[in-house]
Amino acid sequence: MTTIKPTPVSSATHDKATRAPLAQGAVRLSQPLLETIEEEIVTRQLAPGARLDETELAQRFAVSRTPIREALIQLASAGLVELRPRRGAIVAQVSPQQLMEMFDVMAELEAHCGRLAARRSTAEEQRELLAAHEACTESSNGLDPDRYFYLNERFHQILYRLSHNAFLEEQVRHLQRRLRPYRRLQLRVRQRVGHSFEEHRAIVDAIMAGNEVLAAEHLRTHIQIQGERFSDLMASL
Amino acid sequence: MTTIKPTPVSSATHDKATRAPLAQGAVRLSQPLLETIEEEIVTRQLAPGARLDETELAQRFAVSRTPIREALIQLASAGLVELRPRRGAIVAQVSPQQLMEMFDVMAELEAHCGRLAARRSTAEEQRELLAAHEACTESSNGLDPDRYFYLNERFHQILYRLSHNAFLEEQVRHLQRRLRPYRRLQLRVRQRVGHSFEEHRAIVDAIMAGNEVLAAEHLRTHIQIQGERFSDLMASL
DNA sequence: GTCAAACTTCTTGTATACAGGATTTGACGA
DNA sequence: TCGTCAAATCCTGTATACAAGAAGTTTGAC
Structure with missing residues (x-):
């Protein structure tokens, strides 16, 4: 109940001028990110313990934080990065x-x-x-x-x-x-x-x-x- | 047969109700989601092949799609869920x-x-x-x-x-x-x-x-x- | 001079908005 | 009746907005 209304209003509720054009092409934006970051961790360009700032990565790859976060979560699942709640991600330190x-x-x-x-x-x-x-x-x-x-x-x-x-x-x-x-x-x-x-x-x-x-x-x-x-x-x- | 044995709670989490701004105690919203969904997959309440609609799950758990997506990504990393680009998630079918x-x-x-x-x-x-x-x-x-x-x-x-x-x-x-x-x-x-x-x-x-x-x-x-x-x-x- | 409390700033976690692919629906023709 | 194509709808992927925790900084007291 209380269905969240998606408001399919076709009239302009937004000014398209400010909207950045979406760079389509790849099915998923987080995929190449994932691979690039993984590669850098694996090759030690990103050293163990290094902070992975979401905003910084977002700027670097020219995407929003959303796909960055998704990539980080996947890397955490793979054990390559450590996600510390509310304190950001770091490259996993392996003893x-x-x-x-x-x-x-x-x-x-x-x-x-x-x-x-x-x-x-x-x-x-x-x-x-x-x-x-x-x-x-x-x-x-x-x-x-x-x-x-x-x-x-x-x-x-x-x-x-x-x-x-x-x-x-x-x-x-x-x-x-x-x-x-x-x-x-x-x-x-x-x-x-x-x-x-x-x-x-x-x-x-x-x-x-x-x-x-x-x-x-x-x-x-x-x-x-x-x-x-x-x-x-x-x-x- | 196929009686679900202990079923440890797992369903008393969505009581937030009311349009509360954000007041969260848990560090991460996606964590309990992850565990609940995983439990349901493992106990076959969610059968292999079943679609996992993000909006639907979001409503059910009374959260936005964001933490749902994060939970699904983690489940996919664990192999429990299959993420088909642009076509949604399904419970992984194991041959x-x-x-x-x-x-x-x-x-x-x-x-x-x-x-x-x-x-x-x-x-x-x-x-x-x-x-x-x-x-x-x-x-x-x-x-x-x-x-x-x-x-x-x-x-x-x-x-x-x-x-x-x-x-x-x-x-x-x-x-x-x-x-x-x-x-x-x-x-x-x-x-x-x-x-x-x-x-x-x-x-x-x-x-x-x-x-x-x-x-x-x-x-x-x-x-x-x-x-x-x-x-x-x-x-x- | 040192320590601590309060304030500021930064960054994360979640919600929401929007664009475009995927799916469904319906009309039309064979 | 069935199949095909187009329009409408649904849903995902990404961007952005915003609140609250964490870190950093300043100020005040001893």
Whole structure:
């Protein structure tokens, strides 16, 4: 009851002169915002603890606060920003402890991807994985860690797909994204790129051999090492 | 069947009435909304595929569309709601295929909880787990599945905590919540409650014995069975 | 000189207004 | 009767307005 009247009056109750023209085109304004902000958090352009002022972001992206808020809420759901009631949003601060925990879960999920991939992947899919692995070759000498990082990420994403479990793939990709800045950092550790490449080789072999146990074990170790290396890195600072 | 068990309040919130300016006590208006809607989705009061009209919800909760939208965005991030651009929100439809995939991931995560619990839990924590298990005794005869469901959920939640991995705990609790309606359904399968209880016994034993491998294996099976029973249930309809 | 209370300013949370895509309705023709 | 197209309506996405909490600043007392 007491229906809120939308007042569909067609007569001019507003002066259109002051109305800014809506920039239509994209279905959703908050989508590109979300991606841009996420990218900046992930690449550390926005450092952990940095305040995310809604008005400021709105001006920067030339939109109103509404889509900004929606993007921030989504980022908070993803764990990338922390929303403090009435006190604004900040880039989430992840403690080393939390990070270790996340790598631990990641190791389990990737191991399971490997197990399923060994069980279910087709010959063609395996060739795809092998190709992704071989694409890493030229950048595995440690001269171009950024390029290796990118190719490495692709390799893992293909692996996820080979699990033939879309939900698992989604979850693990999400976590991969959240851990991205730390993984990237960790790749700069001496010799890590070379070892990583070798580990991939063993993983591919196990999957192509259909050896579930070995595939899972190699992957678990592969990810756990990243967590450990990262913690070494932290300790050395 | 399908009796909604406890239904904790969840409907005494929209008493604001009167065109009050703003007087709010709660820090955030969207928080209780979120929880209420989530509860209704989980308990199937809002069936999969049901449209979630923003204006309608706004009227029902006596708030504006803004907090409703924010709640919907969060629900979409959690996977409970599907947001179709320009076409409104609907309760997410989960296919049997997806469900199987989710149970599969759940099995892995719980297995890992069990492994970590066996490795890290203290004697006192183990007593807590045992107590939670024994609390299930009286309702394990199958006469009161709803009560067993509740106690069973508590048992698992304690287990998650014993992993001493807060991130894992959070992730697995989240998934537990998402799978809740299906787990509940599945408990009505003949004999399932009794078997579930026995499986818990084996899990507790393995954890108290510090047997990581066995704890993980029992848990994996325990959850996988649920997925399989559910798929049997689907097939029989 | 330091601390605290009051005031000011800033920023968030919610409500409302409005534009344009999506859906429905209705008329017309095959 | 059914299908198609156009107009009307509904509803979402975004902008803007406004109230109240939080932070910052000034002033007053001890």
